[in-house]
Amino acid sequence: MSFSVDKQTLDDLNILGKYQSNSIFSLFNHVKTRGGERMLEDMFKHPLSDAHQINHRSTIFQYFEKINIEFSLDPILIEGTEHFLSDSSGSKRAAFTQGIRRQALHMIGLNTEFDLFNSGLELTIQFINKLNEFLHVIRQNNFPHLNLQIEKFDELYNDKRLNKILSRKKDQQLGLIPVIQADYLIRQNYNQQIREILQFVYQLDVYICVAVVAKKKGFCYSNVPYTEQNTLSITACRHPTIPKAVANSITIDEQNNVLFLTGANMAGKSTLMKAFGINIYLAHMGFPVAAESMIFSIKDGIFSSINVPDNISMGYSHFYAEVLRVKQIAIEVSSGKNLVVIFDELFKGTNVKDAYDATLAVTSAFSKYHSCSFIISTHIIEVGQMLQQNSQNIQFKYLPTIMEGTVPRYTYELQSGITEDRQGMIIIDNEKIIDILVETAKIGSK
Missing domain, CATH: 3.40.50.300 (P-loop containing nucleotide triphosphate hydrolases)
Structure with missing residues (x-):
């Protein structure tokens, strides 16, 4: 059974109101990502009616208030990754053909499409690397409630094929074959996994933001x-x-x-x-x-x-x-x-x-x-x-x-x-x- 509330009550208590500075939503809405804001809004629209779920979420907020970390991931990297994944080409054969086409355009000097593609790929690679660094603090604290999501990320990050791309030097340019491989791995093989990781990142954004408000307000x-x-x-x-x-x-x-x-x-x-x-x-x-x-x-x-x-x-x-x-x-x-x-x-x-x-x-x-x-x-x-x-x-x-x-x-x-x-x-x-x-x-x- 869901928690019942109607518009009259929401208005009386000024719960929602994304653009109202004095609403309860606005009090907590200091997230850094658009995905985090969507997730926060969904939490506000759907209160919980299960004791286990309520206590579980509350425990996570308390954990982040205790470790007192900032959400340091660059939203540009996150949005770039979102856009790159959404531009998926469907089948692997189609992705391979499109990769060849982009490289061919690049070789004859028509760089716009290739540059946009390569920029999205680079942002995604940077995002995965930065997230790995960010999660290091959480790994050190060994918080059981987040272990499953972290394990899923670690499995992706430690994939040998992907790790070759992630661990390359910053000034090292990707050639035709590495670009196609990266496209396969990120937008075809691991598209769903990375989308789930993005959802985890949005959760982290909300958890940290709410914990900061709680600490500041007492x-x-x-x-x-x-x-x-x-x-x-x-x-x-x-x-x-x-x-x-x-x-x-x-x-x-x-x-x-x-x-x-x-x-x-x-x-x-x-x-x-x-x-x-x-x-x-x-x-x-x-x-x-x-x-x-x-x-x-x-x-x-x-x-x-x-x-x-x-x-x-x-x-x-x-x-x-x-x-x-x-x-x-x-x-x-x-x-x-x-x-x-x-x-x-x-x-x-x-x-x-x-x-x-x-x-x-x-x-x-x-x-x-x-x-x-x-x-x-x-x-x-x-x-x-x-x-x-x-x-x-x-x-x-x-x-x-x-x-x-x-x-x-x-x-x-x-x-x-x-x-x-x-x-x-x-x-x-x-x-x-x-x-x-x-x-x-x-x-x-x-």
């Missing part, structure tokens, strides 16, 4: 215990793209599967929920997370309702769009999946009475699904007070506001309980909105 690596229990514990969870973000610890399990979050506007509720969701997503990719430690059981997917837009073309109001989103997630939850669900300010598109009733009813109904993990935020603190009386598996947290005179200060530090903060009118008064309107009205009446 990220940790999550652990997936091999259990079916609903377990999710993040120590010092923070938003990965916010510098010096305040960290908070969150634990959700089968006995306390709902975190009911309250707090004033600007207290940090949305940021906390996004940080939580992003780290869940990264953890299921096997990527480092913005936390001090994280333990989690495998989830079947993640769904959020944070920035739900209205749909004018469909005639949907903001409230109806919210209702449809909750319905969609309810269908997923009721299907028996083990999901992470994030609701930020349920039913904010309707009046306070309806929002109270709907938030209370929906939260109570969702809380019965103990295999799922929920974070639900609201401004309507009376809902929390009612849930406290009737629910045993809901934990209540809030983000406080500290008033310094008439100026609010936000700690962004999670506290147990339900907030009593109601500073909306104080903030409006601080911005002097009423004064501006009254003064303008006086001027207009004169």
